[in-house]
Amino acid sequence: MESNYYLYCVTPKNNRNNELKLIGHDGKEVFIISYRYLSAFVSKTNKSSYETNLDNLQLHEKVIEQIMNNNSVLPMRFSSICKTRDDVKLMLRKYYSQFRENIKKVDNKVEMGIKIFYKIENEDYEKISNISSGKDYMMKRFYMFEDWKNKIQPVLDKTRNIHNRLSTKSCDSRFTNPLKNNLIFNGAYLVSKDEVDKFSEIVSEIKNQYTEFKIIFSGPWSPYNFVFIKQAGDGDE
Amino acid sequence: MSDLAQQEKDITLLELLDRLLDKGIVLYGDLTISIADIDLIYLGIRLVIGGMDSLTREK
Numbered sequence: 246m247e248s249n250y251y252l253y254c255v256t257p258k259n260n261r262n263n264e265l266k267l268i269g270h271d272g273k274e275v276f277i278i279s280y281r282y283l284s285a286f287v288s289k290t291n292k293s294s295y296e297t298n299l300d301n302l303q304l305h306e307k308v309i310e311q312i313m314n315n316n317s318v319l320p321m322r323f324s325s326i327c328k329t330r331d332d333v334k335l336m337l338r339k340y341y342s343q344f345r346e347n348i349k350k351v352d353n354k355v356e357m358g359i360k361i362f363y364k365i366e367n368e369d370y371e372k373i374s375n376i377s378s379g380k381d382y383m384m385k386r387f388y389m390f391e392d393w394k395n396k397i398q399p400v401l402d403k404t405r406n407i408h409n410r411l412s413t414k415s416c417d418s419r420f421t422n423p424l425k426n427n428l429i430f431n432g433a434y435l436v437s438k439d440e441v442d443k444f445s446e447i448v449s450e451i452k453n454q455y456t457e458f459k460i461i462f463s464g465p466w467s468p469y470n471f472v473f474i475k476q477a478g479d480g481d482e
Numbered sequence: 483m484s485d486l487a488q489q490e491k492d493i494t495l496l497e498l499l500d501r502l503l504d505k506g507i508v509l510y511g512d513l514t515i516s517i518a519d520i521d522l523i524y525l526g527i528r529l530v531i532g533g534m535d536s537l538t539r540e541k
Binding site: 472476 | 491
């Protein structure tokens with residue numbers, strides 16, 4: 246028997262959403278649980294967690310994308326599950342004002358993503374690889390670090406220029422420089438729906454200009470990077 | 483599966499992992515009972531990075 250509720254997203258309440266016919270995990274129908282002006286999109290499940298694989302992730306995202314067409318959407322993290330219908334309502338009640346604030350912020354906007362990959366070749370300090378002491382070893386590590394630092398800085402400066410250009414066409418943005426596995430820049434941009442084309446044009450220009458980078462452009466996403474809930478929601482009740 | 487198709491799949495997976503497991507609304511504790519399986523997440527990321535590495539080397 247399916248007694249748990251898998252959560253996909255929270256939206257403003259909208260009676261037209263009752264006509265949406267969506268299929269969620271395990272082929273179950275997606276339906277709405279509402280509290281005042283908010284709705285949670287859920288499907289019934291007998292599981293208490295879902296395996297992290299491509300199919301399950303894509304299904305979660307696909308359901309949200311369809312809802313996103315006609316709604317401002319606050320996406321839930323993958324595999325968020327409530328035990329009872331009352332818990333879903335309680336969640337909407339407990340975080341009511343925070344949900345409403347977030348909806349206001351992302352209303353009529355989508356998230357676009359930019360990832361930049363670049364391989365930084367490190368000099369091989371073989372000339373001092375004939376390590377005979379701890380000091381030699383430390384010197385080698387020091388030279389390698391200096392070399393890497395000198396090479397990475399101009400690359401980071403370029404990603405900062407790219408970020409600045411993209412920021413001018415977005416309402417909000419986030420980025421990190423992971424510098425791991427050739428991923429040197431990971432950015433997310435909150436873009437008005439009617440600015441998406443302009444934003445995409447700028448990305449094309451950037452791709453043509455920085456051919457040394459592998460740039461992955463993705464979107465429109467629901468605003469995963471721009472929704473924030475403080476856990477101490479008790480004051481909302 | 484061709485290398486290109488595999489790469490596309492890896493990129494899709496990376497983008498999804500990046501958002502669905504790391505971002506979005508998460509409510510720990512009292513109301514929700516599940517946070518996705520951590521071990522599997524890391525396994526997934528390693529697979530993806532392998533694909534990315536070959537993708538950048540190709541250039």
